[in-house]
Each structure stands twice: as structure tokens, then as C-alpha cells.
Amino acid sequence: MVGPDDSYRAGNNDYFGNSTYQGLTWLPTAESYYGGVPLEIYDISASANRMHFSVRFGWKLDVGYDGINPLPAVAIDLTGDGASEIFYPMPDGKIALFASDEMLPGFPIQQQEIPHLYTWDGESLYIPMQAENMARLYQMKGYERRFVLNMPGFTWLGHPLDAGDQLYLPLQDAAGSSIISKYDKNLGSTQDIVFSPQSLVANLSWTGERLFALFSAPGEQGYSLSSMNGDLSDHLSFPLAVPADSVVIGLYTFMVQDQLNLVLQCPSGIYAFEQSSDGFALKQGFPFAIADSSSAPITFADIDRNGTLDMIFATANRMYIIDHAGNDLSLAR
Numbered sequence: 001m002v003g004p005d006d007s008y009r010a011g012n013n014d015y016f017g018n019s020t021y022q023g024l025t026w027l028p029t030a031e032s033y034y035g036g037v038p039l040e041i042y043d044i045s046a047s048a049n050r051m052h053f054s055v056r057f058g059w060k061l062d063v064g065y066d067g068i069n070p071l072p073a074v075a076i077d078l079t080g081d082g083a084s085e086i087f088y089p090m091p092d093g094k095i096a097l098f099a100s101d102e103m104l105p106g107f108p109i110q111q112q113e114i115p116h117l118y119t120w121d122g123e124s125l126y127i128p129m130q131a132e133n134m135a136r137l138y139q140m141k142g143y144e145r146r147f148v149l150n151m152p153g154f155t156w157l158g159h160p161l162d163a164g165d166q167l168y169l170p171l172q173d174a175a176g177s178s179i180i181s182k183y184d185k186n187l188g189s190t191q192d193i194v195f196s197p198q199s200l201v202a203n204l205s206w207t208g209e210r211l212f213a214l215f216s217a218p219g220e221q222g223y224s225l226s227s228m229n230g231d232l233s234d235h236l237s238f239p240l241a242v243p244a245d246s247v248v249i250g251l252y253t254f255m256v257q258d259q260l261n262l263v264l265q266c267p268s269g270i271y272a273f274e275q276s277s278d279g280f281a282l283k284q285g286f287p288f289a290i291a292d293s294s295s296a297p298i299t300f301a302d303i304d305r306n307g308t309l310d311m312i313f314a315t316a317n318r319m320y321i322i323d324h325a326g327n328d329l330s331l332a333r
Contacts, residue, residue, distance in 0.1 A: 061101065063108055079142060080142050095127075113129060126148075151181075157170040161206055178194070180193055194226070198215040200215055201215060212251065222244040223240045238279040246271075251263075263311065270287060283326070294313055311323075
């Protein structure tokens, strides 16, 4: 991409979209990587081996929102016609829905602030919204849209968690205490199942018919993991070997060969645990330190096909693939 002719630095990007330029092979190309869309490449660094550059290109799905949007778009069949639409919400409450690169009739719609991620259960979208001191739960199912829950005096602490016929809702009351409510989709009713003066941290997780929540203990006591079944008849708590000054932004639970595994994501590090007879033990090779920082959600997949799940996530500068032993597979040659 970088060669002896520096004319492209002045905005001449004719070589993009072609496999050769001035008789030389240039990769990557817009043709092979971007489907031939027009690109402007600028701020190209001088290094021929490791380089950086900036890219401008036209984006068809414009919703007129200015600023950073932490809420991702998703392709789902919301209308039930057998084809996927692109659902794209904004933090200010604007909601867009696209089909075949066109905004669907009636969209975008404007609702209230969306402070956290939405949940899709295969039929309905459940979107947390905040109206000053009222937490609201908005449902979109096909062409139906309605608020199914209004909770005065509460604020959202995270996104709703889907667990079949129930949603688990992480909330905070006016006194600052953490609440986990269970919402019955069929009955449309709620039940507060956990009340704690400790601070609920990150998201809720559901694995093996059990609900998991992370709490920050007061003072220098660090973090504790709560594990409970759906109706709270069985409630267990485990201390975790995570420093109290670590900021946990993600909680993940999953089973590996009938053993429960736990991953905690911090902006600059990953902690991985496996369940033992007396709690959760930190796995060898962890914590894994990240050179920069990232708040991007972790994706789990068996990249090396050895029967264990690997962690995939990106930072501003690179992508990481971390295996179960804390090895960075993305550095493998």
C-alpha cells in the first residue's frame, strides 16, 4: 500500500479498487475488501511494514445522529417476513429500522433515552429506557410497539437479560441500593428477587438455569459473585480474586465440559476463573493484561478447534484472540 510514489498523499487514491498500481501489486484493495465502494484514504504513515491510515467512505444508513453511539446495530427479522432488517437505536432514543438499505415507513421513531443495550429473544426486542427518575421497558414485536413496564424511582444498571419466559432486570432504587427484578413475559408482572446495599456491577449472566450477578463489596473487600436459581430458593455467594480498584465492565459465564467458567472483563485486562469445590479459582495464565484498553464485548469461539472456547475482542490498535490458558493466538505465525 505504501510505495516510492507519494502522490497518493495529496488525495490521489486511484490505486484503491485495483489489484495493481503503476505495475505493482497493492493489497488490500477496495475491490477485495470493501466490495468496490468509493474510499478516500488519507493520513498514511511512512512505514512500509507497519503503518496507519484513515478512511472516509459514504454510509448509506444515515440516521442523522451526531456523536459516539455505544449501541450496536443488529440484523434481525423483526417484521416476521422471513428477511432480516437492520435495527439501529441511538442513545438519545431515536430508533431506526432499515430493509434493503432503505428506512422502513414510520421510522425513525423517537422515544426516550436508551442507557444500555437492548435484548432480542427471537420474537421481541426489549429496550431499556430512562425518563428522568423512571425506568421503562419498551417492547417491539413485529409492528407492535409498547411500554410493558414503568418503574418510578428506579434507574437502569445494565441491560435486560433474557432467560426464556423471564427477563431479569438490573436496577437501582432512589436510595442507591441494587435490585434485580424478574419480569414474566406471559403475565406481564415483576418480582424483586434480589435486594442488596452492595453495588451491582456490569451485566447479568444466565448459564445452566442459574442467574449470575457481580457485586462490588464496600471498602477494600473487592468483588463477590452471586449465583441463584430462577426463583431465588437457592442463593450462593463467592469472593473473587479481583483487586477492588479494578473496574469490571463485563461478566460472562459458560460451560466447558460440564465445568462452569467465568470471565470478567476490565478495560485493560481479562480475568478467567473456573469453578472449584470451594468457589472459583483464577485460571493459570490470567489475568491477561491488554496493552491499551477496550470496552468492546468479548466474542467466544473455538478458533483453534481444541474443544475449549477462545476470547476474541478488539482495541483501538489491534485484535486479540486469547485461549483458555491466557495465550495470545493472534500473535501466532
